[in-house]
Amino acid sequence: MSSYIKQIQTTLKQAGLYTDEVDGIAGPKTVAAVKAAAANELLDAEAKRAVEQQNASHPELATPKPDQPLVEASGFELGEKSLKRLEGVNDNLVKVVKRAIEITPIDFMVVEGVRTKERQRQLVAKGASKTMNSRHLTGHAVDIAPVVDGQVSWDFNDYYPLAKAMATAATELGVKVRWGGAWTTITNKSGTPQDWVKAYRAGGGRFLDGPHFELPA
């Protein structure tokens, strides 16, 4: 929350460009209003930057890009590191990841599979995980991250196509998989990952774990 963003939202509201709540949170509607305001120079460059920065630094506020279609043969392959990180992970989950890499429109790598208790303790202490009962401890979870231009991307928009590829793979293989980006089972689920995140947020969910996929307990 930011009083500067609130001030910007008030200006936008007075100009009739913004009809949502003046809450100091630069969500998609605020970003859209700022874009509309650019045309009539209602806001200065500093205000635009502030809104964009707040929006970009919070994955849960990011404005979703349109859904990317799956591909027949992606040409992507899991690298050595990814395969190594799948060691000890449940076979069914491994199968889903291996199918997902074949159909994903965006390359990805496995960043974590089985996790030790000690590492889990550290992640909980940092606030990066919420539980000591993580499915990673038992080999029932993997974290995968999109790779864009040879680099791991933390842009939440890049996680939607991965979630879609994983959902399609899980459905094909009949494996029940849950995605941490919306904390919902994605096997046989209708709608897009963007819809799932929207529903999760509408229900008050705030802990979006985009890379995380697990076999539900």
Ligand SMILES: [Zn+2]
């Ligand atoms: Zn995870």
